[in-house]
Amino acid sequence: MGQLSADFVVQDAVIPKRALAELLQLVYDEADAAGVRAVNVFHAGDGNLHPNFLFDSRKPGELEKVEHIGKRLMQRVVDVGGTLSGEHGIGNDKTAYMPLVFGPETTRIQLAIPAVFNPRHQLNPLKVFADRRFDSTTGSKQSGIAQANGKPMPATMNGNSPRDPRCFTPFLDSIDGVLCLSADATAAEIDALAIPHQLRYPLLLDRTATLREQVEASGFAPASSRFGPYCDNIVGMNWQLPNGHVVRMGERVVKTTTGYDVFRFLLSSGRRFGKPLDYVLRLRPDCGITSVHHLDGTWDEVSTAIPGLLQNCWMHWFDSIDLVTDADGCRLRIVVNCPPDECSLVEARLREFSAARSLTLTTERDVPSPTDGCPDFVFKT
Numbered sequence: 359m360g361q362l363s364a365d366f367v368v369q370d371a372v373i374p375k376r377a378l379a380e381l382l383q384l385v386y387d388e389a390d391a392a393g394v395r396a397v398n399v400f401h402a403g404d405g406n407l408h409p410n411f412l413f414d415s416r417k418p419g420e421l422e423k424v425e426h427i428g429k430r431l432m433q434r435v436v437d438v439g440g441t442l443s444g445e446h447g448i449g450n451d452k453t454a455y456m457p458l459v460f461g462p463e464t465t466r467i468q469l470a471i472p473a474v475f476n477p478r479h480q481l482n483p484l485k486v487f488a489d490r491r492f493d494s495t496t497g498s499k500q501s502g503i504a505q506a507n508g509k510p511m512p513a514t515m516n517g518n519s520p521r522d523p524r525c526f527t528p529f530l531d532s533i534d535g536v537l538c539l540s541a542d543a544t545a546a547e548i549d550a551l552a553i554p555h556q557l558r559y560p561l562l563l564d565r566t567a568t569l570r571e572q573v574e575a576s577g578f579a580p581a582s583s584r585f586g587p588y589c590d591n592i593v594g595m596n597w598q599l600p601n602g603h604v605v606r607m608g609e610r611v612v613k614t615t616t617g618y619d620v621f622r623f624l625l626s627s628g629r630r631f632g633k634p635l636d637y638v639l640r641l642r643p644d645c646g647i648t649s650v651h652h653l654d655g656t657w658d659e660v661s662t663a664i665p666g667l668l669q670n671c672w673m674h675w676f677d678s679i680d681l682v683t684d685a686d687g688c689r690l691r692i693v694v695n696c697p698p699d700e701c702s703l704v705e706a707r708l709r710e711f712s713a714a715r716s717l718t719l720t721t722e723r724d725v726p727s728p729t730d731g732c733p734d735f736v737f738k739t
Contacts, residue, residue, distance in 0.1 A: 363395065363412035367424050367451075369431060372611045373405045373440035376533045381434065385409045388430055392423040404613040405534070406444040407435075425451075433458065444613040448486045456487060459616060461522050464605045468620050521604040525596045526636055529610075532557065535641040536593065536610055541570040541634040545729070548639070557641040560677055560695070561591050565729050569637055574628055578733035581677045581693070585642065589622045594638035597624055604635060612640050646697045647724050648677075651708050653690040655717040660688050663715040667692075672707060677727065678734055690717075693727050 373381050382398055385407075389396035395412040411427060413420040432442060432455045442452050442459060460468065469487065472479075526538045532555040539547065545565040552558055561579035563572045572579065577587045585591060594608030608614070608621040624631060653663070660681065667679065667690065677693040694704050705721055712719040 364414040364416065365421075366410050366412045367428070369407065369409050369411075369428060370443045370446045371407045371432065371435040371440055372444035372609070372613050373407060373435055373438055374531060374534050374611060375402070375405045376531075377438040377440070378402060378405065380438070381407060381431075381440075384431065384434055385427075388427045392427060394420075394423055394427065401444075401613075404444070405440065405611055406613055429455070439610050441609045441611055441614045441616045443615045444611075445615060447615045450484065453485070453487060459524075461524065461605070463522065463599065463603055464607065464617070464620075467599075467605075467624075468617060471620060471623060520602055522606055525604055525606045526594060526610065526638060528636070530555070531610070534610075534612060535643070536612065536638055537641055538594070538610070538636055538638045541595070541637050542568045543637075544568055552641050553644065556644045558644040558695070559591075559639055559641055560727060561585060561588065562727075562729050563731050563733060565726075569639075570634060573625065573634075573637075576733045577626055578735050580680075580727065580729065580732060580734055583679070583734040584674075584677055589625055591640045592625060592637050593640050594621070595625070595634045596636040597632055598635050599632045608638065610638055645695050645700075647701055648693065648695045648727055649701060649704070650722045650725055650728060651692040651694065651705070652720045652722075653692070653708070653712045653717040654687060654720070655689070655715070657683075657688050659716050660690055663690065663711075663717060666715070667711065675704060680728075680732060680734075691728070695727075 371381075378400075382400075385396050385398060389411060397410040397412065399408040399410060400406060401408075409431070411424045413424050415421050428451065432452070435442070436455075436458045442448065442455055448456065456465070465487070472481070528538050528540075530537045530551050535557055537548070537551055537557075537559075539551065544567065545559075545562050548559050548569075560581040563575060563579050567575075573588050573592065577589065579588065582588075592608075593612055593614070594606070594610055596604055597607045598604050607617070607624055609616065625634070653660070655663070664681070667673070673679075675694055675696065677695055678691075679693075680691040682689050682691050692708065694701075696704060701723065705719075708721075709719055711717075
């Protein structure tokens with residue numbers, strides 16, 4: 359595209375997938391009306407849009423046309439339940455749109471955290487928030503910032519309302535596979551909502567504990583090696599601050615970099631800065647049957663077999679792989695969720711693998727995933 363035009367602007371928004379056709383049409387309509395060429399590039403699977411607007415900044419008024427289109431586009435993105443950025447963050451262009459997503463209370467929280475280690479705003483001084491400029495003093499701009507040190511937050515800036523208007527209400531979006539429900543929900547409540555839509559939430563440590571208790575216990579869960587930690591599978595929440603005000607943190611779309619760091623910070627903070635009231639969960643497809651496969655052997659046989667399993671492309675089929683030891687010996691436990699007609703393929707592969715390594719294979723078909731409190735920790739290097 360750099361060869362098609364002297365200049366171009368790439369946008370980066372995320373929307374619920376059901377709004378994809380509407381937003382693509384909006385891009386073309388706005389571009390046609392302004393006489394600007396547009397090229398749409400996007401990740402349809404996660405709703406991440408990258409409309410490219412081609413223009414020539416040497417021509418008076420061309421840049422202003424593109425900026426006007428961007429403003430209209432971002433407003434509509436937020437209106438349909440999307441967010442400002444899915445990959446590239448908030449830079450010089452999107453600072454103006456932050457108030458579309460964040461109210462005064464959540465803005466103060468986001469300013470408070472970097473103020474702890476960057477009090478003079480020397481790091482990226484104009485990024486994220488337009489008024490976060492380099493300032494060698496501790497003047498009025500900082501005096502109203504909430505303190506992220508466990509002390510009570512200042513009074514709210516929007517009257518006596520204890521709840522921001524953009525807070526989540528309970529919902530289930532079966533197209534995007536996201537579910538909003540109470541942080542005190544258990545596995546049974548999730549299943550009751552998700553299973554009728556052939557969806558599931560495979561990241562549970564305990565079927566009887568609440569979601570809040572499980573997130574406070576660990577950032578990871580069984581199947582985290584495949585699906586990631588909780589911070590990648592809880593995408594939004596209603597958070598009650600120490601002053602009682604309830605704010606929305608995160609999004610309802612499965613991909614975002616808009617305020618993601620402060621969301622992740624609070625999600626992992628226990629109850630030091632408030633508590634979650636509701637979570638927005640990223641669900642996964644239920645492909646049909648969950649089966650649990652046990653590969654038993656001596657310690658030497660099992661430990662020798664592990665590298666051959668982990669370095670194989672079949673890893674992508676497995677929800678989790680656990681090494682289980684007890685008084686009876688040790689075994690590999692492999693959990694697979696797949697369509698019924700693929701179960702025989704998985705079993706044939708594991709039968710071949712276990713026979714080659716002198717392991718004994720037993721299979722349980724159509725059973726719940728084991729939840730014995732053992733998380734799969736993920737290390738990225």
